[in-house]
Amino acid sequence: MFPIDLLDAAPEGSPHPSSSPLLAHLNPEQLAAVTLPAGHALILAGAGSGKTRVLTTRIAWLLQTGQATPGSILAVTFTNKAAKEMLARLSAMLPYNVRGMWIGTFHGLCNRLLRAHHQAARLPQAFQILDTQDQLSAIKRLCKQFNVDDERFPPKQLMYFIAGCKEEGMRPGDVVASDPDTRKKVEIYQLYEEQCQREGVVDFGELMLRSFELLRDDEHLRHHYQRRFQHILVDEFQDTNKLQYQWLKQLAGNEVGGRYVSGSSVIAVGDDDQSIYAFRGARVGNMADFIREFDVRQQIKLEQNYRSYSNILDCANALISHNSNRLGKNLRTAQGPGEPVRIYEAPSDLAEASWMVDEIKQLVKNDGYARQEIAVLYRSNAQSRAIESALFNAAIPYRVYGGLRFFERAEIKHALAYLRLLENPHDDTSFLRVVNFPPRGIGARTIEVLQDTARSSGTSLSDAVTAVGGAAGTKLQGFVAKIDVLREQTQGKTLREIIETVEEESGLLEHYRNEKEGADRIENLQELVTAAESFVTQEGFGRDAIALPLDEQQNARPGQDLTQSPASQGLDPDAPLLDEPLRPPAGTAAAMVNADTGETLSPLAAFLTHAALEAGDNQAQAGQDAVQLMTVHASKGLEFDAVFIGGMEEGLFPHENAMMDRGGLEEERRLAYVAITRARKRLYLSHSQTRMLHGQTRYNVKSRFFDELPEEALKWITPRQGGFGTFAPHSGAYGAYGSRASGQLGSNSGWAGKPDVFASPPVPPRKAEPSHGLKAGMNVFHNKFGEGKVLALEGTGDDARAQVSFGRHGTKWLALSIAKLTIVE
């Protein structure tokens, strides 16, 4: 039925069966989306509507029908997880290698572009990528050097400022600075840029911005990629920021009077209800702009949900209907109501965790759920600790995504810093990280002198050591010599050997062997070797780093001249060119070759890139049948048979910090919507009366989101136990909890014949109603802290406490028998 075998990239590829099963089982909307004629289109895809399936099937269909070659396809996602998922599905669908396609995250593809054209982008080929930690420490270093008042300009705030500018596509010169503070920030931004350029490092924002400018300013190169990528597919389009949208426009090509009427076909897939990244510059408005600027004629809504039972979906629909400014979409399912959504109230976070564990045991044992089909979601990473320890104690395998990830651990960053110095001695951030770690007698004073020397001579720290005299200078030179020796020693070695050598010779292993808490760290350092090993052997090796050689005769021949294209405008042509990067020795195994330029990148450089772009999971044992733990953000795009959402409490979910932002509550609600729609069969929501946070106990009121769910889809499984209900009527600025909940609680004792789940630890009895007359949401006045707002209340009589937010003085818990609070009207 389809012409096939047009894929020269897979000469041995076995012909696909002509009666393609590809399009079978698609519903009419999905089919329409998959088989859209070339052109721009927007697909509004609700949660669980088969979005990834549509995307991957379209790619497969384009290839199978000969409308596209692998090299003409660019598919971009936000997370590594989504990119991997897409690749995995495509490999399963297609009989040939999928590597010729550019499929990856925005940052991954930008990295690929910049590596391929590093000269045009004025970067060393082995440029290093700063993660958030590195970026912050680079900014701190800069501030110290230029005596920036870190009271007035906290480094973190500067980092947000810089990242924000880049997300908007603004260089320092583009920022309109009307007040002195902004002018100062712009000045620091400028200095920061110079520092990064000098050191040959780029941050996440720079990856995007630099590759955008590369395309914008280098006509030759832009045309090459515009011709090449005839089919551009964008996943999670609602999460694109301004710069990413502009980046896409550069690739789409053929702008005529502000309209992108022809050129490549851009298919944007998104869901405004799942926009959860406004905090980092995502612009839902890009969807409307896309429709206008690309003159989109084809809009398809995917509203049929194949994932969840209707009780779950009803909850999601009801919740999200409380948001305004929606494009309008309602999920429907052909499945029955399924089981009710269970809601549990725990007395403490530990009790919440142990309830989850009990419930998970039941699910696995009695109901035959696979552990990997059970997920525990939470709003913030700090919540995972309690759940982890409960799972650990119950000997249930689990896997945590996010949190302190593998490549972010201190010992790993130390090892990576040594490795980075091998690749690029001018990486001052890495230099400073390990110049005195393990301690080798180089103190703050010496480093200060070195930094002064480097600054006045305009060189990197590494180059400046020779200019420092005395004993301090000798020590410094000793350190640099050590790095140089390491670089010598590791020449021609495999990645594994390089890392092993560095870990041993740097003294890191020795240092941790002598440290009493060092065993875990040593284990992690060994794990780094393993990670490198699997990076080398793993399928898709270097995908993010650089393309493997591939047959691209279907594409416009890139040609060597691309690398000789004139230096991009917009960058200072007089900026000193950095040294040519180290080339891997000839014959080194697995040196990677850039398909577009023929240049090679050493396995070590590729691995370092991998480490920066994919922070890695923090649990080593992957692929096991393990319960999945992650933040709600990390869960987007995934689905599970059973989902637990813990910590549904005011201040946590919705998060108190989010409430400060404009539109913050709505984003929190979308976040809850995302969380709910992850569940296929069972959904559990829970909240806890108390929670350890920052080392102290906090008392939380249940989330307002509970009040926005349809009662008939819920089942409250908390035993009464005489506890919270007594003060519940006073806990709510949000209304109906008390009356409704007490009725629910009473009518729901004993479901599903599992009385043991009710065995929650006893709650301290409370006798009387609180008499202070305070309610959450009231404004109060405190003699010392001034005016504040009551966030939550707890306890009665002498034990009564109120959580009050005092703005400048922060949020405090106050014992009402002691603190004098007056109600402000």
Next chain:
DNA sequence: TGAGATCTATCAACT
């Protein structure tokens, strides 16, 4: 001057 001890601020999400 450097190393260890103590104090303090932080703690939302992702690349």
Next chain:
DNA sequence: ATAGATCTCA
């Protein structure tokens, strides 16, 4: 709870 910053002693 934890890391980072500051302080004190050798």
